[in-house]
Amino acid sequence: MPYDVPTPHYTQQPSSQPEAVTGTQSQRQGLAQLPRAAADLVLLGDLTGRYSAGSYSKLDRQGQVVQRDARTGIAEHGHRITAAIACHVARVGGTVNQLTDLLMHPDHEGGRHAQNIALRSGQARALAYIERVWESASATVSNTAQVVSRQDAHEDLAALRDRIEVTPWRSERGRTALRVLRAHLNFAEAAGGRLHAASERQAAEEAGISRQAVRNAYDTVLKPGGWLRRLRVGRGKEGSAWYLGNGPGRVAGDRLSHSQTTQFPPDPALDEWSTPETALSADIDSTVISRLMAHDAFAHRALGSSALLIIGALHSRPAQTVGELVITSSVSRATVYRTLHRLGSHGLVHHVGEIWILAPRALEGFGNRLLGAVTEAEVVPSRGWDEIASHHGTAGLSSSRRTFHAAERAMYRAVLGRLAEHRSTAHVIVRDGRQVLIPAPRPDEVLSTWQAPGGCVLDPVTGRAAPDWRIATDGRLILITPADQRSYDELTAAHAEALSEWESAA
Numbered sequence: 001m002p003y004d005v006p007t008p009h010y011t012q013q014p015s016s017q018p019e020a021v022t023g024t025q026s027q028r029q030g031l032a033q034l035p036r037a038a039a040d041l042v043l044l045g046d047l048t049g050r051y052s053a054g055s056y057s058k059l060d061r062q063g064q065v066v067q068r069d070a071r072t073g074i075a076e077h078g079h080r081i082t083a084a085i086a087c088h089v090a091r092v093g094g095t096v097n098q099l100t101d102l103l104m105h106p107d108h109e110g111g112r113h114a115q116n117i118a119l120r121s122g123q124a125r126a127l128a129y130i131e132r133v134w135e136s137a138s139a140t141v142s143n144t145a146q147v148v149s150r151q152d153a154h155e156d157l158a159a160l161r162d163r164i165e166v167t168p169w170r171s172e173r174g175r176t177a178l179r180v181l182r183a184h185l186n187f188a189e190a191a192g193g194r195l196h197a198a199s200e201r202q203a204a205e206e207a208g209i210s211r212q213a214v215r216n217a218y219d220t221v222l223k224p225g226g227w228l229r230r231l232r233v234g235r236g237k238e239g240s241a242w243y244l245g246n247g248p249g250r251v252a253g254d255r256l257s258h259s260q261t262t263q264f265p266p267d268p269a270l271d272e273w274s275t276p277e278t279a280l281s282a283d284i285d286s287t288v289i290s291r292l293m294a295h296d297a298f299a300h301r302a303l304g305s306s307a308l309l310i311i312g313a314l315h316s317r318p319a320q321t322v323g324e325l326v327i328t329s330s331v332s333r334a335t336v337y338r339t340l341h342r343l344g345s346h347g348l349v350h351h352v353g354e355i356w357i358l359a360p361r362a363l364e365g366f367g368n369r370l371l372g373a374v375t376e377a378e379v380v381p382s383r384g385w386d387e388i389a390s391h392h393g394t395a396g397l398s399s400s401r402r403t404f405h406a407a408e409r410a411m412y413r414a415v416l417g418r419l420a421e422h423r424s425t426a427h428v429i430v431r432d433g434r435q436v437l438i439p440a441p442r443p444d445e446v447l448s449t450w451q452a453p454g455g456c457v458l459d460p461v462t463g464r465a466a467p468d469w470r471i472a473t474d475g476r477l478i479l480i481t482p483a484d485q486r487s488y489d490e491l492t493a494a495h496a497e498a499l500s501e502w503e504s505a506a
Contacts, residue, residue, distance in 0.1 A: 038088035045109030078113025086137035168330035175305035177221035179207040199239040284312035296389035347381030
């Protein structure tokens with residue numbers, strides 16, 4: 001039905017009922033302002049199952065996917081639909097009263113969750129729930145930008161990159177989290193938006209760290225801080241679905257790092273005082289970090305993540321003192337001194353007085369000496385990142401990690417193939433001097449005497465076709481009831497029980 005034509009439940013009421021007319025007109029106007037997809041969600045509900053992903057399952061403490069019970073899964077699915085409708089209404093400038101009218105209309109499938117709350121717990125509880133959802137949606141919409149084109153998506157990711165670059169990433173845990181976040185930002189830029197798909201192995205290879213370090217960074221820094229959220233756990237050959245957030249609240253000064261002029265820290269000698277425009281915050285070039293972080297030279301036992309941040313800070317703003325590097329790189333003073341000494345031993349940085357700068361070709365791993373500069377005798381310029389990795393004993397680490405991940409993927413896909421084909425261990429017998437493979441009997445295989453016309457299974461009690469069972473082309477049972485969430489072992493036990501009843505009845 002066209003969206004400019006009123007739906008049947010929006011027919012005009014007689015003039016003797018002015019309140020009904022007002023409510024109907026308000027609902028019609030609210031739907032007219034919504035996008036087409038949002039109006040479909042309100043009128044018809046989640047027909048495509050877009051908001052059902054992850055609603056009926058969750059991760060336990062061991063990281064395993066477990067099924068929620070049916071009532072909890074339905075409630076989670078309904079809450080996601082309600083929150084999505086609230087965000088759409090807030091995006092077009094609606095009010096909480098318009099949202100309530102849309103959700104509580106009896107013919108609107110999108111408001112079924114709120115209507116069920118009203119039936120179970122009363123109207124007051126449902127209105128309080130809608131109010132909480134509206135407050136959360138309003139806060140989310142006010143802190144995000146609407147993306148309607150590819151150009152908007154690129155601008156949004158650029159703003160997020162600038163926000164990451166002025167955020168302090170303190171301690172080794174924070175620096176590792178920055179590498180993981182920058183890897184996911186690379187995936188998001190390739191996908192064209194904050195929503196992207198990636199596996200833990202891909203993130204580990206992109207960031208140059210182990211899978212366990214990726215998990216720890218996500219659980220301890222990125223997820224609690226609002227930087228990264230996993231929407232769906234990867235299964236089979238599909239990676240997990242991720243969404244990049246804006247982080248915790250506002251960044252000090254909330255300034256852009258590279259798209260606008262960088263503000264220098266105040267100099268007390270010039271009587272410069274800290275203002276909102278010159279507030280102290282980090283200032284790094286994350287693009288340089290993303291280029292270098294996967295190399296073996298920046299592994300844990302080599303130059304490390306602190307060297308990445310110091311190189312990114314010196315590339316963002318050359319010629320800094322140690323005190324300025326402590327602020328711009330968010331690295332402690334002792335670690336700054338130790339890292340500068342390590343970089344200086346390879347000729348990647350050098351200093352004149354108290355000022356530290358990068359070597360001319362430091363980003364390629366080639367150390368250089370300043371002409372006329374006083375350098376120590378033990379400083380030997382490096383000839384590339386590979387030489388630095390060999391010096392620290394980390395050469396070939398990323399290659400071995402990729403090889404190990406490839407072997408894990410191959411093994412996992414082989415297991416998936418066996419599960420898809422319902423393979424089982426076969427018995428080997430010798431007959432006439434030849435080895436004959438006899439497949440092991442399976443409890444879900446159906447004999448020809450049990451099969452009914454049309455691929456159905458005979459009910460052992462009534463002798464009629466069971467409506468919820470079908471026979472696949474390989475002769476095995478398939479349960480087609482959508483509400484059934486039983487595992488394969490439970491289905492096997494149910495089949496054994498049905499077989500016992502069949503034999504007793506026979």
